[in-house]
Amino acid sequence: MLRMWRVGLLSGLALAAAPAHAFIAYVSNEKSNTVSVIDTDTWTVTKTIKVGQRPRGIDFTRDGKFVMVAVGDDDTIQVIDAKTQSVVDSLPSGPDPELFAQDAAGKILYVANENDNTVTVIDLEKRARLGDIQVGVEPEGMTISPDGKTLINTSETTNMAHFIDTTSRQIVANVLVDARPRFAEFKHDSSEVWVSSEIGGTVSVIDPKKHEVIGKVTFEIPGLRKEAIQPVGIGMTRDDKTAFIALGPANRIAVVDVATRKVTKYLLVGQRVWHVAFTPDEKYLLTTNGVSNDVSVIDVAAQKVIKTIQVGELPWGIAIAP
Amino acid sequence: MIRWLAGLIGLGVAATSALAADPVAIGVGYLGVAGTRSTLSLVEQPAENDGIAGAKLAIEDNNTTGKFLNQRFTLEERRIREGEDPVQAATALAETNGFIIADLPADALLKVADALRDRGTLLFNAGAIDERLREADCRANVIHTAPTRAMLADALGQYLVWKKWSRWLLVVGSHDEDKLFADALRRTAARFGAKIVQERTFEDKGGARRTDSGVTLIQRQMPVFTQQAPAYDVLVAADESEVFGAYLPYRTWDPRPVAGSAGLVPRSWDAAQDQWGAIQMQNRFVKLNSRRMTALDMQAWTAVRMIGEATSRTNSGDVKKVTDFIKGPDFSVAAFKGTRLTLRDWNLQLRQPILLVDGRMVVSVSPQEGFLHQVSELDTLGYDRPESKCKLK
Numbered sequence: 001m002l003r004m005w006r007v008g009l010l011s012g013l014a015l016a017a018a019p020a021h022a023f024i025a026y027v028s029n030e031k032s033n034t035v036s037v038i039d040t041d042t043w044t045v046t047k048t049i050k051v052g053q054r055p056r057g058i059d060f061t062r063d064g065k066f067v068m069v070a071v072g073d074d075d076t077i078q079v080i081d082a083k084t085q086s087v088v089d090s091l092p093s094g095p096d097p098e099l100f101a102q103d104a105a106g107k108i109l110y111v112a113n114e115n116d117n118t119v120t121v122i123d124l125e126k127r128a129r130l131g132d133i134q135v136g137v138e139p140e141g142m143t144i145s146p147d148g149k150t151l152i153n154t155s156e157t158t159n160m161a162h163f164i165d166t167t168s169r170q171i172v173a174n175v176l177v178d179a180r181p182r183f184a185e186f187k188h189d190s191s192e193v194w195v196s197s198e199i200g201g202t203v204s205v206i207d208p209k210k211h212e213v214i215g216k217v218t219f220e221i222p223g224l225r226k227e228a229i230q231p232v233g234i235g236m237t238r239d240d241k242t243a244f245i246a247l248g249p250a251n252r253i254a255v256v257d258v259a260t261r262k263v264t265k266y267l268l269v270g271q272r273v274w275h276v277a278f279t280p281d282e283k284y285l286l287t288t289n290g291v292s293n294d295v296s297v298i299d300v301a302a303q304k305v306i307k308t309i310q311v312g313e314l315p316w317g318i319a320i321a322p
Numbered sequence: 323m324i325r326w327l328a329g330l331i332g333l334g335v336a337a338t339s340a341l342a343a344d345p346v347a348i349g350v351g352y353l354g355v356a357g358t359r360s361t362l363s364l365v366e367q368p369a370e371n372d373g374i375a376g377a378k379l380a381i382e383d384n385n386t387t388g389k390f391l392n393q394r395f396t397l398e399e400r401r402i403r404e405g406e407d408p409v410q411a412a413t414a415l416a417e418t419n420g421f422i423i424a425d426l427p428a429d430a431l432l433k434v435a436d437a438l439r440d441r442g443t444l445l446f447n448a449g450a451i452d453e454r455l456r457e458a459d460c461r462a463n464v465i466h467t468a469p470t471r472a473m474l475a476d477a478l479g480q481y482l483v484w485k486k487w488s489r490w491l492l493v494v495g496s497h498d499e500d501k502l503f504a505d506a507l508r509r510t511a512a513r514f515g516a517k518i519v520q521e522r523t524f525e526d527k528g529g530a531r532r533t534d535s536g537v538t539l540i541q542r543q544m545p546v547f548t549q550q551a552p553a554y555d556v557l558v559a560a561d562e563s564e565v566f567g568a569y570l571p572y573r574t575w576d577p578r579p580v581a582g583s584a585g586l587v588p589r590s591w592d593a594a595q596d597q598w599g600a601i602q603m604q605n606r607f608v609k610l611n612s613r614r615m616t617a618l619d620m621q622a623w624t625a626v627r628m629i630g631e632a633t634s635r636t637n638s639g640d641v642k643k644v645t646d647f648i649k650g651p652d653f654s655v656a657a658f659k660g661t662r663l664t665l666r667d668w669n670l671q672l673r674q675p676i677l678l679v680d681g682r683m684v685v686s687v688s689p690q691e692g693f694l695h696q697v698s699e700l701d702t703l704g705y706d707r708p709e710s711k712c713k714l715k
Contacts, residue, residue: 096602114602117386137386138602156599157627157656158387159634174390176634179656180599199656225699227661249660 023279024321025286026067026080027295028055029312035069036295036311037085038286040279040320043297043307047085051078057099058317061124062106067319070097070111077111082321092129094120099183099317101142101151103166110151112139119153121169133169135162141184141195150208152193154181161195161204163211173211177204183275185234185243187258196231196245203231203245205261217261219247219254233275235285237300244285244298246273253287253296255303267305269296277318288315345394346639348384350626351415351422352377353408353434354449356401360531362568365681368616373425373448374399375611376619379603380626382610384633391634395626402430409437416443420641423625425449425618428459435461444645446625449618452502456669457705460712465648466671467625471506473704474588477676477688478558478581479510480702484690487555487579488516491548493570496525497563504560507582514693519552524566531564544573551576558582585680588688591620592679597687600658624657624672631655660687666701669712673700 022041028051029036035055037047052071059068060082067080070093077097079089093100096115102108102124109122118132119139136158143152144166151164154177161184163173178200185194186208193206194217203217219229230248236258237243243256249272255265270289277286278300285298288311295315297307358368369375377397384395398419400411408426412434415422422438423446424431432455435445439461447455447466455461456470482488490511494504504521511518524547548557548570557574559582561567567583579585593614596604603623607615615623632644632653647653649670654662659675666673678686693702701707 096605114599115605136390137383138599155387157383157603158390159631159656160387160390162390171390179631179654179662199654199662201662227698227700 023281024082025277025279025295026058026060026069026319026321027286027288027311027315028058028069028317029293029314030054030056030290030316031314032312033071034312035067035080036315038295038309038311040284040286040297043309045309045311048312049080049085049087051080051087052076052090056316057097057112058319059100059102060319060322062102062104062322064322068100068109069317070100072096072098072114077109089127091122091124091127093122094118094129094132098140099142101144103144104148108166110142110144110153112142112153114138114140114156117155119151119164131169133164133171135164135171136160136174141182143184143186143193145186145193145208146188146190152184152186152195152208154184154195156180156182156198159197159200161193161206163208175204175206175211175213177206177213178202178216182232183234185236187236187240188238189240194234194236194243196234198230198232198248201226201229201231203234203256215261217243217245217254217256217263219250219263221250221252221266224250233273233287235276235278237278237282242300244276246276246287248272248274249291251289253285253298265303267298267303269298269305270294270308274315275317277320279320280322286318286320288318290314290316343392345388345392346633348388348393348395348629348633348639349419349421350377350381350395350397350629351412351419352397352399352425352622353412353415353422354399354401354425355427355430356403359564361564362531362566366568368618369613371611372616373423373618373622375607375613376615376621376623377423377448377626379607379610379619380623380630383606384626384630387630387634391637393633393639395630397626402426408434412438416441420444420639420644421446421629423448423622425622428452428455431455431464432459432461435464439463442641442645444641444648446628448621448625453506453705456671457711460669460714462670462714464670465625465628465665466669467621467628469590469674469676470671470704471503472509473674474676475503475506475510476513476703478586478588478678479507479514479516480688480690480693481586481678481686482556482558482581483514483516484692489554490516490518490556490558491551491554491578492518492521493548493557493559493561493566494521494523495561495563495565495567496523497565499562500560500565503562503583507558507560518558519554522547524561526563526565540569541573544569545575548573549575554578556581557585559584586678586685587680588676588678589617590674590676591615591617592677592684594679594682595658595677595684597684598658598660603658620657624655624663627657628653628655628672661700664698666707668707668710669714671704673698673703675700676703
C-alpha cells in the first residue's frame, strides 16, 4: 500500500513536471494483437497491451476514461481502462467489427460489421445492442456529422457513402464514390464530407445537404505508378484549412489545401500508411505505417516528419487521449 | 426500448422498399460444360458448381448494391453436355440475358462469340487461358477475366528469377495444353533470363488416377524419372492434364523444389488469399457455398462484379451502355488484389496480379518488385501491346 502510494505520488510529480504537450497515443497493431501506448512527450512506447485478435478501429470514449478497440477476429470491441492500461470489458459489436463512430454525448456507438453488411447500434452505458442497419457490401468507414444528426458509413464493395439519419436510423441517401471507399471525415463546419477511395485512388468531396459529389482530390507523385496511390485515413485541422491524407503503399501523406482541394505537399512517412490522428493541441499528426511497423510524427505547422517510433506488427489505427 | 428501436429500424427498411418503382432487371447467363475433370489430388477435385458459385456470390453482392440503385441482378445457368451444340445453348441464354459468363474450351467459346456478335450480347471468358483467344483469335465481344498461360508463366518466372533459381529442369506432359504451357514457360525463361537446362517429356500412357497402393509405385517411378539431370535449381512442370505434376514434389532424384503445375503454382486466386480485405469475401463465399473459393470461382465473380460496377457507374442496365463503359478508359474494378484491375484495351484482357500458391499459403504475388513497365507493372505479365497480334472485330 505504501509502495503504491509512493508510485502514485512519483507519477503525479512526473506528470506535473512534464511539458504541456504530453499526450498519450494508442496504436492498434493488427498482426501482433496488441495496442502500443505512446507518450508524446518522450515519443517512446511506454506500454504494450495484449488485446484480442486482429485489432483495428480504435477510439477513446468521450470522457477520455476508456479506449475502445475493435478486435475483428474475436467479433467484439474490447474496452481498455486508460488509467490501468489493461482490457476491462467488451461490447456486443456483431461479427467482425472494423471501424466505429460514437455520438457527441458518447452514449451510442455505431459499428461497421464487414461480414454481414450491417451497421450495429450499441448503447454504450448499458453495453447493449440496440439494433442493426442494413448497408452495402463490406461496410467500413464511419463518421458522424458535427451536429450529430447524420451518420456516414462507406461500403467497400458497393462503393457508396450511405447517409443515415441517427434519429430514425434510416438510410436517407446513397452517394456513389470511387472504388473501395475506406474512410469518411466531416469538415468541422459541416459543409463537406470527404471520403477516401483506396482502389479508386481519389478522395470524393460530398455536399452533405444535396448528397452529391461536388469535387474530387486527386494525387500524382512523380516516379510512382498510379496504382500505388491508395488514400485511406484523413485528418482535417480544426480551422478546416488543411487536410492530411494517408496514401497507403505510396508511403506518403498528402497535405491538401481544403479550399482549393489541391495537394500542396507530399510528406514521406513509413510504408503503407493507413490512419492518422492529431494531438489535441494540433501541433503533431501521428500516422500508422503498416509495413514498416512504425508511427511517423509530423510537425503540423512545419509540415515535416520529425520522428519515427517503432510499434508492433502492422500498426493500423490510432487514437490520442483528449 | 430495445425492441421498440429494432422495430423502428425494420419499419424504416420496409417503407423505403415500398416506395421504390420496379427495379431495372439485369440478366446474367452462365454457360459451362457438364461434368468435372479429374485431378491427381483428391483435395483439388473441382466441385460441380466450380465457377458458378463465384458468379452467385457476385450476384448477391451486386444485389446488395442494387437495392440502393433500384437494380436487380439474376443468374441463369446452362451446362453443355458432350456432343451438344454450344451455340444453341448460348442463343437460348442470350434471349433473356444481355451478359454471359462462359467457362468453355477455346473453340466452343469462339463459335458462341461469333454467333452472338450481331445480337450485342457481351461475353466474359472466365475459364479459358488460351493465348490465341487474346491474340489472333481475339473478339470484340469477349472480355477475359481468366488470365492467360503467358501471364501465369511470367508470374511464376519473375518469382523464380527473383529467388535466383534460374536453372530450370522443364518436364512437359504429352497433351496439347501441356505443350502450350511449356511454350509459355520457355518464353518466360527467355524474357527474364532463366535457363532451361534440359527438357523431359512425361508420356501419358493412360491409367487410373485413383488406385490402391499407388503411392508405393509413384515413390519408385518419380526418382528414376528425374535422375541424371544436369545441375538445376528448380523443376518446372507443365502438366495441365493432371497426369504427373502432383507426383513430383518430395520425389525428385535431386532434392529440388517443384513449380509450375505442382508445388509452387501460379493462379488468379486461392482459398488461402486473405490480404487486401479478401478475408471478407472468402467468408461470404464459404457462408454461401459451404466450400472454399477457387481461381475459377474468382474469375466468374470478377466478371459479374465488372457488370455490377458498370451498371452502378452508368446507373443503367442497358447492355450497350454498360459494354461501352467497361471497354472505356474510366473503367476499373476492385477484386481484393491490392490494386485496381483494368482492361488491356487492345485485346480486352483483364490486367491482374497473379498469386503464387503452394496449396496451403500464398507464397508471393507477382509482378515482383523490380519488374518495371512504362504503363502498368501488371503488363510485365503476358503479351504486351507491341507484341499483340489481336485486331478486335
